[in-house]
Amino acid sequence: MIEFHNVTKRFGKHTALQDVSFALQSGTSVALLGPNASGKTTLLKCLLGLIHPDAGAITVGGIPITQSPTYRQRIGYMPQHPHFPDNLRAAEVIELVKRVRGLSGPVETPYIERFQLESELAKPIRALSGGTRQKLSAVLAFMAETDILVLDEPTASLDPLALRALKDELHRRRASGCTIMMTTHTLADVPELSDEIFFLFEGRIALHERVADLLATAQGNRFDEALIGRLRQRL
Amino acid sequence: MNTGRIILDFQLRHAVRSRWLLLYGGSLLVLTTLLIWFGGTAEHAVVSLLNVVLLLVPLIALLYGVLGISQAREFLELMLAQPLERRVLFWGVFTGMAAPLALIVPVSFGIPWLLGVRQLWGVYATLAGGSIALTLIGTAFGMAFALRWDDRLRAFGMTIALWFLLAVVYDAVILVLGITLRDYPIEHGLLVLLFLNPIDLVRVATLLQLDAAALLGYTGALLQHFVGNIAGIMLTIAALLLWTLLPLALAMRSFVRKDF
Numbered sequence: 262m263i264e265f266h267n268v269t270k271r272f273g274k275h276t277a278l279q280d281v282s283f284a285l286q287s288g289t290s291v292a293l294l295g296p297n298a299s300g301k302t303t304l305l306k307c308l309l310g311l312i313h314p315d316a317g318a319i320t321v322g323g324i325p326i327t328q329s330p331t332y333r334q335r336i337g338y339m340p341q342h343p344h345f346p347d348n349l350r351a352a353e354v355i356e357l358v359k360r361v362r363g364l365s366g367p368v369e370t371p372y373i374e375r376f377q378l379e380s381e382l383a384k385p386i387r388a389l390s391g392g393t394r395q396k397l398s399a400v401l402a403f404m405a406e407t408d409i410l411v412l413d414e415p416t417a418s419l420d421p422l423a424l425r426a427l428k429d430e431l432h433r434r435r436a437s438g439c440t441i442m443m444t445t446h447t448l449a450d451v452p453e454l455s456d457e458i459f460f461l462f463e464g465r466i467a468l469h470e471r472v473a474d475l476l477a478t479a480q481g482n483r484f485d486e487a488l489i490g491r492l493r494q495r496l
Numbered sequence: 497m498n499t500g501r502i503i504l505d506f507q508l509r510h511a512v513r514s515r516w517l518l519l520y521g522g523s524l525l526v527l528t529t530l531l532i533w534f535g536g537t538a539e540h541a542v543v544s545l546l547n548v549v550l551l552l553v554p555l556i557a558l559l560y561g562v563l564g565i566s567q568a569r570e571f572l573e574l575m576l577a578q579p580l581e582r583r584v585l586f587w588g589v590f591t592g593m594a595a596p597l598a599l600i601v602p603v604s605f606g607i608p609w610l611l612g613v614r615q616l617w618g619v620y621a622t623l624a625g626g627s628i629a630l631t632l633i634g635t636a637f638g639m640a641f642a643l644r645w646d647d648r649l650r651a652f653g654m655t656i657a658l659w660f661l662l663a664v665v666y667d668a669v670i671l672v673l674g675i676t677l678r679d680y681p682i683e684h685g686l687l688v689l690l691f692l693n694p695i696d697l698v699r700v701a702t703l704l705q706l707d708a709a710a711l712l713g714y715t716g717a718l719l720q721h722f723v724g725n726i727a728g729i730m731l732t733i734a735a736l737l738l739w740t741l742l743p744l745a746l747a748m749r750s751f752v753r754k755d756f
Contacts, residue, residue: 272755309576309577310576310577311573311577312756313753313755330580330582331579332579333578334579338574340570340577342570343574344570345574346510346568348510348513349510353509361499361502361578361579361580362578362579401574
């Protein structure tokens with residue numbers, strides 16, 4: 262279980278997260294929605310320990326994340342903007358993450374095939390397109406078969422085939438009980454990939470609801486309309 | 497292999513392929529070769545080379561430290577999302593960045609020295625040690641500034657200001673002090689001030705091994721007395737070590753506390 266207890270984070274005068282509390286059961290897939298600068302990425306980065314909250318606490322499996330970095334062994338992460346050192350090859354970046362995580366064997370091979378990265382592995386990173394770097398980032402996030410996935414706009418800049426591969430992998434992970442936290446602006450993907458949504462607005466969770474419950478309120482099962490209707494009631 | 501060595505190994509591989517480092521090493525090699533072959537006597541060439549080391553090495557190291565952090569921000573973010581201690585990552589990144597840069601200088605002027613000078617090996621050792629120290633200090637300060645200020649321009653501005661202060665302004669201040677207070681016994685005070693500037697420390701430590709030190713008169717004799725013996729050399733090494741540890745501690749503190 263992932264728990265946020267009254268987490269607050271300020272950047273100067275801007276409050277990115279304000280007293281955020283929630284508990285996410287294991288095996289739940291949640292979409293973090295909200296306008297730009299509403300605190301979605303900050304929330305994910307707080308969970309990863311990349312950003313230190315000014316107040317509050319975060320626990321994973323009941324253990325405070327400040328205790329030790331070993332909890333991150335359980336987390337696969339796809340950042341919003343994947344950048345790697347320009348003069349290394351894609352294969353070397355994969356090797357580095359494998360070694361840091363203590364992974365052995367060809368754990369990355371199935372993902373390299375799914376994301377069709379075979380021909381890109383020997384190329385230096387500077388020669389890879391933005392989409393290809395995003396695929397590499399997906400391989401890095403998935404190959405450790407972690408039980409938590411933290412994905413920051415994972416579908417951005419992926420081509421249709423890679424997008425399908427990513428969605429297939431997320432379906433497989435959901436079925437195997439993986440906990441998924443994902444930010445997205447693509448509302449059409451939410452019903453397919455998520456059980457619950459958090460809608461963040463000005464650093465607070467303005468709406469936390471099950472996707473199925475939201476869809477039940479909409480005509481023709483349109484998620485975007487259901488979400489907007491519910492937000493009008495709340496905000 | 498522990499994670500620190502994994503990061504170091506990776507950083508070294510990254511640095512070895514850096515065109516920027518290759519360009520730096522190549523330029524130093526060409527410059528040193530020209531100075532040694534066309535710089536007159538060995539001592540003249542060494543003094544010219546000393547100026548190159550004192551001006552260029554800290555500046556390049558400072559800029560390299562800023563660039564190394566600011567260009568790797570997203571990658572550091574990815575690495576910090578792995579089960580790694582921040583301190584371990586910091587040491588891996590610093591050592592991987594600073595070690596190749598520090599070694600490139602003594603190698604670049606060592607080759608023409610070996611072929612052209614073939615003497616003054618004590619001076620070479622001091623210059624090599626000094627350039628390594630100045631590189632470590634500069635890289636650590638550059639990293640500390642890049643970690644302190646997210647705005648790359650501001651971080652670059654601060655590094656150039658620091659370089660200007662230590663490499664240019666400091667000497668001017670000492671000169672003004674020396675002229676203004678020439679009627680007073682200020683030599684001991686100047687000796688203390690010497691330890692407040694690592695660039696000056698390397699300059700004096702190198703000059704004292706050359707005949708040029710005689711030109712410094714009473715001050716030179718005093719420096720020779722305090723810095724030129726074993727205790728002085730140890731004190732100089734300790735001061736340079738402190739100068740390295742200070743920015744490293746600052747950079748480490750920023751790295752551990754920083755929001756990525």
